[in-house]
Amino acid sequence: MNNDSGIKVKITPEAYARLICYIEAVESEISGLGEVELKDGNIIITSVTTLPQMCSAASTDIKDDEFAKWLEDYVKAGGDPSKLRLWWHSHYEMGTFLSAGTDVPTITDILGTTGADWFIVIVGNVKHEFLVNVEIFSPVRFTIKAQLELMVPISEELRAEVAEEVAKNVEEEKSMLTKFGVDFPYGIYPRSTPSPLSDTPTGFVKVSKKRRKKWMQSRTQD
Ligand SMILES: [Zn+2]
Secondary structure: OOOEEEEEEEEOHHHHHHHHHHHHHOOOOEEEEEEEEEEOOEEEEEEEEEOOEEEOOOOEEEOHHHHHHHHHHHHHOOOOHHHEEEEEEEOOOOOOOOOOOOHHHHHHHHHHHOOOOEEEEEEEOOOOOEEEEEEEOOOOOEEEEEEEEEOOOOOHHHHHHHHHHHHHHOOOOOOOEOOOOOEOOOEEEEOOOOOOOOOOOOOEEEEOHHHHHHHHHHHHHO
């Protein structure tokens, strides 16, 4: 089952840059795994890697014995196999789809037997197009179509600098709650709006900055 879920799979800038480099490093397909973490309800790809493989224009074949050795080295180096929840591959210059003959059986047969209850599958290409699926294996097998979202870290320094610039350049129109329970910033209002500033019985009333200021002063004096 495929549905446009609105679900986003986030990726760190480091992992995204590395993924692009892998895809652009060969003039063929290429594939690999990656680490995925769940944090505050977000699915985040934190790293990507390649495995020993045979690449051609139309396929990538992971070498089984070398994959076992790779996994052993990964664990020895402190890797956590439960984080290996991304299988990615590139279609080089072709579109990003899951090929029924190769990709779908790979997901079902290989990843389905790893024991993981869910996996992220990405198909990319040199145009930086990405198909992103959340493949669920348990309790039932289904696919959720997702979007890849690049995480952009925002420093406190940048936030402070922007806040300072905004304070200098941007004047916010402060609305105020009158005794009528209606906001009256300056502007044009239909006469039906209960404005204490208006002496026009019908039509529109213009509340100028000057008029509003005068009115506010009069209110303060009350
Ligand atoms: Zn493919």
